[in-house]
Structure formats: structure tokens, C-alpha cells
Amino acid sequence: MSTPGSTPPRRRARRDNAARVHILDAAETLFAAHGFDATSTTAIAAAADVPKGLIFYYFPTKESILETLVAERLPAEPIQDVTGLVSPGDPAASLVNLDAALDLRTHHSSLLRVIWREAETHPGLRTPLRRLRTSLQEATMRVLQASVPGPIQPGTLRTCATTWVSAMFSAATVDRLFGLDGPSPDELGGIARLVAAGMTGMG
Known part of the structure; x- marks a missing residue:
């Protein structure tokens, strides 16, 4: 049960997931445009409109952002029944x-x-x-x-x-x-x- 004035757990989970998605979206766009090495976490935070510290809450390193993009967004088997x-x-x-x-x-x-x-x-x-x-x-x-x-x-x-x-x-x-x-x-x-x-x- 949430305490008065606190954010209910489900709403907080949705908000947290939305922030994570925004970070991944921003990183994908910036990596594609400028390259991984030329993209700073500061730029990702600005593009995602989140505090820089929140990036490291979800992703301990910039490399882990790249790994997550590939793991979650690249279709392993895009089509089976043709x-x-x-x-x-x-x-x-x-x-x-x-x-x-x-x-x-x-x-x-x-x-x-x-x-x-x-x-x-x-x-x-x-x-x-x-x-x-x-x-x-x-x-x-x-x-x-x-x-x-x-x-x-x-x-x-x-x-x-x-x-x-x-x-x-x-x-x-x-x-x-x-x-x-x-x-x-x-x-x-x-x-x-x-x-x-x-x-x-x-x-």
C-alpha cells in the first residue's frame, strides 16, 4: 500500500519504464547519427530529457546501453512463417x-x-x-x-x-x-x- 502523497507502485513502474525507453530511444538516434564514441551520456540525457544520473541508474556504463539496444530491439528471428x-x-x-x-x-x-x-x-x-x-x-x-x-x-x-x-x-x-x-x-x-x-x- 502506498503512503499518502506517495506515487502508487504501478504508476511509478510505468514512469520508470517510460524514462528507460526515452533513454534507449535517444541513444539509438544519437549513436546512429554520430557514432558510439562521439556520443556522450550528457547528450543522451539531454535528448531523453532526463537527469544524467538516471542513465546510470538503468545502465551502469554507456556500453551497456548499446548492448541493451541490440538485445532488446534487434529482431532475432524477424519472420518465420512466409x-x-x-x-x-x-x-x-x-x-x-x-x-x-x-x-x-x-x-x-x-x-x-x-x-x-x-x-x-x-x-x-x-x-x-x-x-x-x-x-x-x-x-x-x-x-x-x-x-x-x-x-x-x-x-x-x-x-x-x-x-x-x-x-x-x-x-x-x-x-x-x-x-x-x-x-x-x-x-x-x-x-x-x-x-x-x-x-x-x-x-
Whole structure:
């Protein structure tokens, strides 16, 4: 039971969780824009509109903020059931459906930029990045295999899946804050058609 004038436990828990989320949001944005080393905890606190001491209440070190972002916000297995994404006989459309379902550019673009930027100096980020890439390759292979009417050589299937995953990563990780643009949806559609043509041509 809360004492008169005190904050009820549930409301306090919601408030504390909101502050933690604000810190992670601010850190993700700043790490993506400026890099981990160039981002101070003072800047994170200012962007999150919280006292600097509150950051260390939740995260003992700046490195732990980065680790938490990857652990909690990077999808380990972003998609498992691809049945609804398959357009029979149209692998290019199926690939575009997969990209739309994953929506990496909207939901994970800044975090993916952080990981690509920091993986060289923070080896711990390489494992979750490899895990994500492998999961995306496997999902792409399932989509392609289900959408092509004829048999496909395993090597061709994997090569085409790797190409498509690279295109999706490129679209999600290119840093638009520096005036650069990744592949547009129309360009991704062209890449999907190229991958589909290469797959059927090599099958």
C-alpha cells in the first residue's frame, strides 16, 4: 500500500519504464547519427530529457546501453512463417512482399546503422548481426523456393537470397542524415526482378 502523497507502485513502474525507453530511444538516434564514441551520456540525457544520473541508474556504463539496444530491439528471428508472402510463380513479387513484411527501414533502420557502424570496434555486435543475416537469408530462401514452379540448385538459391538480403540491408542502413539515399521501393522492385531472373536463368 502506498503512503499518502506517495506515487502508487504501478504508476511509478510505468514512469520508470517510460524514462528507460526515452533513454534507449535517444541513444539509438544519437549513436546512429554520430557514432558510439562521439556520443556522450550528457547528450543522451539531454535528448531523453532526463537527469544524467538516471542513465546510470538503468545502465551502469554507456556500453551497456548499446548492448541493451541490440538485445532488446534487434529482431532475432524477424519472420518465420512466409506462407502469406508467397506469390506463386512470381518470385520478384514474393521478395517485395518479404521486404514489406520485414519493414526494416521503418522499424530497425537506425539500430542497423548503429550495428554496422560499431561492429568493427565492438566485436560483441557481430554475433547478433550474423544471426539476423542468417535468419533473413533462410526466410528469403523459403520465399524463393515456394514461389518458383521448377527446381532450383541449392547454390543458386543461396546466392540469390544473399543478394536480396544485401539489398534490404542497404536500404535499411544507408544514413540519410548525411544526404545519402538507399534504394527506393521502386529500385528494390527492380533488384527483386533481377534476382528472380538470375535465379531462373541459373536454375
